[in-house]
Amino acid sequence: MHEYASAIALRYWLKKMGYPRLIIAGFLLFLFIMAPVTGSDLATQVTNVINRFSWNAVLVLAMVPMIHSGCGLNFGIPLGVLAGLLGGTLAIELGFTGPMSFVMAIVVSTPFAVLFGGGYGMLLNKIKGGEMMVATYVGLSSVSLMCIMWLLIPYRNPSIVMAYTGVGLRNMFALDSFYAGALSEFLKIDLNPLGINLVIPTGSILFFALLGLAVWAFLHTKTGTAMTAVGSNPTFARASGINVDRIRTLSVILSTWLGAVGVLTYQQGFGFVQLYTAPLNMTMPAVAAVLIGGASVNKASISNVIIGTLLFQGLVTMTPTVITALIHTDVSEVIRIIVSNGMVVYALTRKTEEAA
Amino acid sequence: MKLKKNFDGLDFLQNNLVPLMFIIICAVCIPLSGFSASYLINEIVTRMGRNIFLILSLLIPIMAGMGLNFGMTLGAMAGQVALIFVTDWQIWGIPGVVLAMILSVPVSVLLGLLCGKLMNMAKGREMILGYMMNYFVTGLYQLVVLYFMASIIPIRHASIRLPRGFGIRTTVNLANMRQCLDNEFAILYKGVKIPVLNFIIIGVMCLIIIWFRRTKLGQDMRAVGQDMEVAQAAGINVDRTRIISIIISTVFAGFGQIIYLQNIGNFPTYTAHSQIGMFCIAALLVGGASVEKASIGNVFLGVILFHTMFIVAPRAGVAITGDAMIGEYFRVFVSYGVITLALVMYEIKKRRARSQGGELLAQAQRARREGGAQS
């Protein structure tokens, strides 16, 4: 009898988790087990995963508000990334250096994020039900528009403009004298002196924890509750006197701002700023990660973000070393593409009770 | 009466906003670019010959109410796989093209079936699903071409293998079938080469589409496209009809990609397909099509306008800003912008149709109420 109940519970749990998620988790577990077998150092692997987690987690977090308010997966995240890039480059242009430039980057990017997010949110309110496709193309067209702007905005700082002509920003530039490591160096725990190849970027993780806590807290306030209700059943929310459009716009602004902060966090870890078409490459890893973490097109939580980012980044960092060592072929790139896009396709084909 | 006419004019403007915008862009950019008329016309005719077939493949899913088939890329990949084999077997010229088309069919059908089935599971989200399918199937394609070919799937010639022994090189050279269709019966007139055979193929394809609309299947697709529930109630197998429309589109996209690539003469193995869907869809929309309605006329107008913009934008960009990259980015921006605009307008229209219906009803009620009050 007891066994029977637990079998039901297991099946329920399996169903809730979804098979793709389990397969990915199982695969990652397999990678961790195989890592020592193939001769790669487990501590190094763990360091890599944690590192990549700390870079990406905020970007994944940026998915949450929009999913909550029923706007679907935020394929328009490049908009937030652009706000972040504007903030970062302008902070440098204004002459800030070191960790201060990171703070200023966030400060400067905020009005852009609010502006972009506000416009984007109002657009999405006009096309309820078709958000995801439009979001994708809003991302694509805004990035290509900004490609022109990077060339036209009269940046002067020699360390970021093109070396020869002095006009237009470089494709990629290093942040060594600016905000590289602004968070990750803070309270860094380095176990290398003890002979263990483990480095924990405490600052970055704390920063993510702070933002994650803030989002979690927000979702527990009156407005946050309204946001969840809007996502869950917009008609119910409207009947309960909620201004659905306003809440949705707010969620989009939040997502966009988190996207901006997310890309800055990413850059401080990575150490470089990538411009032009690079923002487009931020979308899929973030979308895929939150889905792998257990979110659906209209439900997501902070734990989805943490689990998903760990799983996805684990997959991305571990496959190149472990699988390559195993079969002497680097299939990591292909696996990444299949897993991330397959996950999105899977999520899209799940039946949701109502399409807002 | 006058008011009504005004209204119509505004309506026309709204419905043809995108083509009109493009005509203006082209009108501004052509003189700035400084290209000669014969060069420009030659380029456009060539591009028409190679692109129209691909774009025609988009029409059938639109008819079936499945929107812009972003999944046409799947067909393009099938075409590329076929071309890789044909290249390896050293089949040249038109026979090579024909063989590649035949070989692409089973692959296209399989991918189309997969895509169609998934789209039936995501009704109302077909477009984003098709868009994501691109990337997903790109992964599968890479797995096959980069790892399976020449290891599991036999590839004879070292010249198309990667130096490491398996996988296909990043560029596949189609020198032996380069422009074989374009050159057949080609007419050179005042510096403009007209690829007659290409246009014959396109003409036949147009006839097929027109004919198809008059078949039972075409009629069913139109019915399904307009109202799935009514079609289902009338006994039409909706899911199957939708899958067939995607399969047809995928197969034609495969043919289209082969025609396209034989004109170019080589292709980057891993990226040739990636943007094909995007610019075909942009071209179709530029021609005045929308997500739910597209005609052969839209295809032709779209190709002409879109490619004119495409050819002249970089040079015009240089002329205006002095920077070549700006023109390049500009045309990319315009392509994406057009699709964004079309999608937004489609969604807004869908919503407006609903609310307008309500308003009309309310008005009628008011009138009736007043009438009722009098009697």
Add this chain to the structure above:
Amino acid sequence: MKGKTLVIRLAVLAAVIAVAAVMMVIGRGHTIYLDNKTIEDYQGQEYKSFERVVVTVDGEEAAKLNKRERGMATCMGQSFTMTLEITEKKGDEPRTEVVTVDLPYSVDGIVINLPALLAGLPEDAWYSEFVPQVQEEDEEPLPGEGDAFGLEGDMGLEGDMGLEGDLGV
């Protein structure tokens, strides 16, 4: 009715396969290398190279070969016809000959020794397979996700902006 449809379908399928097979035959491309070289010793005999050979294929001049030269022509299908304008020795009037050679299906590159061929020697005397030398090249960069734009090859925007960059290596 059902049976009839099946028969028709099978017939069409067979026809398509037949077309494919025909295409494989008539479209098979070969590269033919024509040598105007002296064969020193074939069964004890020497076949001297010609002073000059002009090779015409399908009305187009494919090669003009002096002594010890090699020319190249391409051909689709299983037999190859060329018109040769031969000047045997200096000062001779050129004579014209039409030669048709059947090509083996599985061979891409075929080397034909013209003096031996024209002398009517058996196949093993004038025929040999061309084996291309494979040069070792550097490893080519592998593709990334085509997420970036790049509308066409000629866009110049084709950068592999995939994730390799941020893999941080």
Add this chain to the structure above:
Amino acid sequence: MTNNGTPLLRMQNIKKDFFGNQVLTDINFTLEAGQVLGLCGENGAGKSTLMKILFGMDVIRETGGYDGDVLLNGQKTEFKTPFDALAAGIGMVHQEFSLIPGFTATENILLNREPKKKNVISEVFGDRLNTLDYKEMDRRSGEAIRKMGVEIDAGMTISSMPVGHKQFTEIARELSKDQLKLLILDEPTAVLTEKEAEALLESIRNMAAQGIAVIFITHRLHEILAVCDKVVVMRDGYVVKDVPAAEASVSDITRWMVGREVQKAAAAPAEPVRAENRDARVVMSIRNLWVDMPGETVRDVSLDIRDGEIFGIGGLAGQGKLGIPNGIMGLYQAGGTVEFDGKPIQLNSPRKCLDASLAFVSEDRRGVGLLLDESLEWNVAFPAMQIQNKFLKKYGPVRWRDEKAIHAVTKKYIDALEIKCTSSRQNARELSGGNQQKICLAKAFALEPRFLFVSEPTRGIDVGAKALVLDALKRFNRESGVTVVMISSELEELRQTCDRIAIISGGQVAGILPAADSSEDFGALMVSKVI
């Protein structure tokens, strides 16, 4: 037409229950070829269920089939799908249009039955690549339209047609089926103008003359008398009357439709109208309200509702009774004036209504009433939290959800309303219909409103739950002095619960009666202004 006295259709002892809820009992009637049968009855009398059985709809099979026999030409038949019924010569025109908007009338008439021509390609790829035979299509649709006897433009697209012509297109579609022997028309005149309705009746006569039997369902009783050969009246799942039309009058039919057994009627009004209500002040006054709610259009409603009463609104489905609360509460576009407590209420703004202490329990539980994927706690507490800042803790400017208070209030209502659930954190989706309805009530109660609209509170819930829900409403009214307006299709339920009942017909108030008045009076009002 009749072969050896065997009627075309015989329904024999048809019984049907939905999960123990008996909706049809011993239905017997016959129909000859070329006869027109008028079928009438209140909503819920079982007409549609009966037609669904006859037409082989999936829902019947999915809910356990039916008992009894359907005999067609003396042959016992049981249709598995509507397509079987169609093949057997039964056609049905549903209330909702089933037309492709962008197709012409011809294309719609022959939808999926188009005549085709073979061609080479279809030999290979199958019949679906046969081309359409447009000439033959025109001919067939023309023939069907002629058969119907009403002129419509066969080449016109549906979307540009007036509503009436759409209806005629549907009828022509049925008539174009060669095998058609029996045509069911479900309230076909509801959307027609008077003239069009006249034409339709004429065409029904036409069809009958050509030997087609017609079952004609309508609320416009005079139409039945005008065109039918016999009338079948249903009530509460029974056939109460089966007479030749010539022997019936409108008032007879009305009486048969709503007439209850004597003892039942006497038991109905639970309590007499409470004295204090008679001259209580008017708390809400509605003037010239119109509401654009699809299928429930309100045209011109003026009502006064007194403080502390339970006011009932009844009427047939589609006549606009549901539009009243939905319009006032801002869920559908509305116009006119509504005053509450002497102050005007802004229409089209749910927030303003809620702020004024109005609350609404929607008839659309799953669509409007509940957050199906959230916990019961959220469902109960959400509006009160958003509107009245209840269940919140304040930390400076931050207003934090007070989970404890939410839990407490949910627990309170779970106990008070006897809601069956595993815990207050269960998702609303997992509850049964009756318990979901109670959650909706709890949500409204938690708002502690002064005025409550309850729309179809017992729709789709079982008998036991019904009583509980109605009791809870009454208690809420008596104990908290809240004015309740209850909208329901079930007249008996209204008479048991309410003090006064307004009957809405044709989007207007047909009359207001005390609950104690006789069923016949209510019935007469219900059909008085049917449009």
